[in-house]
Structures are given as C-alpha cells and as structure tokens.
Amino acid sequence: MPTRAPSAASLSPRVSIVVLTHNRPTELARMLQHLASLPEQPPVIVVDNASSPAVDPTRIPGWGQARLVLCPRNEGAAGRNRGVAEVTTPYVAFCDDDTWWEPGALATATILLDADPRVVALSARVLVGPDNRFDPACEAMARSPVTPPPGPPLPGPALVSFMAGAVVMRTDAFRAVGGYEPRFFLGAEEVLMALDLAARGGWIVYAPEVVTHHHPSAARDASHRRLVTLRNRLWIPWLRLPLRWALSESRQILREARAARLVGPVLREALRTLPWVLAERRPVPPDVLRRWLEVYRPHALRPAPACLDDEHAVSSTPMPHPLNNRPR
Structure with a gap:
C-alpha cells in the first residue's frame, strides 16, 4: 500500500524523530542522510548510547541540524527515554541507526493520529534490505486477531505490541507509562510498554501506509x-x-x-x-488480558x-x- 501524500498542514513540525545508536557511525551517517531528505523536515534527536568513541557530529556526514544526547553508559532501550525528554512535538517517531522513515510516512502518521485519539501508537510497515522485502512480523500484524474497540473503525488492525524501532507514538502516552523499563536493556522491551499503554486505555495499530526501511547492521551480539x-x-x-x-x-x-x-x-x-x-x-485489566489471549492463547x-x-x-x-x- 503506498504512503499517503502529505498535506501542507501535516508538514509542520508535529512529529520528532528519536534515533538510538551505539558504536555504528557508518550506519548512523547513512540513516541521517535519509532523514535529511524527508519532506516533513522533522526535528531529529540522536541518542548516543555510550559509543566508544562517543558520537562526534563533526565526523558524521549528513549530521545537519540533529541534536545530540549523550548517555553516560549504555542504557539499552531506555536510552530512548532521554531522547523523548527533549521532544517538544505531540508525536514522536523512533529509529534505530539501521532504520529510516520513507518520505511522507511521518506526515501520514500525523494524519492518522490526529484523526483518532484512541490510537496511541502506529506500528509501521517495515521493508528490509535493498530489495525492500516485506518484514514477516508485519505480515503477522496485518492478520492480527485482536478485537477492535466499539465505534468507528481503527486506522488499521489492532495489536498487542509493536516494533520499537519502527513506531510513531503520542509523546504524552510514552511519558505517561514512564518510557522503557531500564532493567530490560534490549529485548522485548516494547511488549511491557504495550501492555502498559493498553492498560491506560490506549490502542496500538498496524498502519501499513506508514513505511520505514530496515537495513540490518552486522554489528550485533x-x-x-x-x-x-x-x-x-x-x-x-x-x-x-x-x-x-x-x-x-x-x-x-x-x-x-x-x-x-x-x-x-x-x-x-x-x-x-x-x-x-x-x-x-x-x-x-481483563479487557487487556483478552487482547493478549487473542494473540498468544486463542x-x-x-x-x-x-x-x-x-x-x-x-x-x-x-x-x-x-x-x-x-x-x-
């Protein structure tokens, strides 16, 4: 499904991007060059999770107007919390240093979030590698069995979780649940957050017209x-x-x-x-448990x-x- 064409109103800075990076300067430079070409021109906040050596904007091609937040130690997913603390827009999109948003995707996300206050997070369609392979996780999201809420249709299938590096969220919702739990470091951190968002009455949706690209880095443990x-x-x-x-x-x-x-x-x-x-x-609460059961224990x-x-x-x-x- 193609990304919706952004409207003039949606191009105003109503969404910021928080980028999490650690010891991947080459990937970071490539990703920032992609973000610099976005028509939305969103504010970009780069969170350096204690890289060694630390990120130096003067040595990163394409740095542009991005702001840098330095973590004193590698905080894993919770490093994103420091980035969100700097956000002044109502919505925040997340990138890892090997992912980037497609032009128009953030404008589309803004339109969808503006239109439905029930939705607190949009999990994007992820295209993997230079051949733009459809991420298998998105195939599962598109078939989500979660029963949607009563009332107008949601802008996509209801979910019980999302992908942390491919999501656009309401900034206030992220802050209301306290961000990512620091003890988790990296791995399934978004599952806990998703349950907490749902417990507060929020809905998470798969939005295939909101597209991000993922070129997995080889630098992984x-x-x-x-x-x-x-x-x-x-x-x-x-x-x-x-x-x-x-x-x-x-x-x-x-x-x-x-x-x-x-x-x-x-x-x-x-x-x-x-x-x-x-x-x-x-x-x-029972209604959130039912959603979880619909996915994991139908x-x-x-x-x-x-x-x-x-x-x-x-x-x-x-x-x-x-x-x-x-x-x-």
Missing part, C-alpha cells in the same frame, strides 16, 4: 541478546499477567531457554530480581468471560510465542 530477551520475556508475565498465565508463559519460556542451553543463566537472573518483579507487579478463550479472572483455572497448552522471531 546475538548470543547476549538471546539471553536478555529470554530473561525479559520471563519477567513480563510476572509483572503484568494474572497468576495462571504467568505460570503458563514461564513454562513455555523455560522450555525455550532449555533448548538454547540458557535455562541456568535465565533462572539465576530471574531469581536475583524477584523482589523487584513482585514490587512492580500490576496485572493488566484456544484458551471460552464463552464465559469470567474465566479471564480465574487465576486457578487449568492452563491450556502453550502456543509458540511470536516474539521468538521478532526482528530487531
């Missing part, structure tokens, strides 16, 4: 990311799901950890942080809605978790 993501996924159900589903998800995640030979490190980290998890535990939904609050009911057989194949 896949083994460490796998461990941290499994740990974070183990945290999430205990932070936000009723007991029944926390137990069910834990069994599924620990099976995956065992298959990856990471069950020991994942369990040690989970037990070490148990006091924090219990102190921060806030199970989501066979568990029964005709009687009371089962959603029954923490002692027998769990259904766990289904494969879609975050296993989530692109970064």
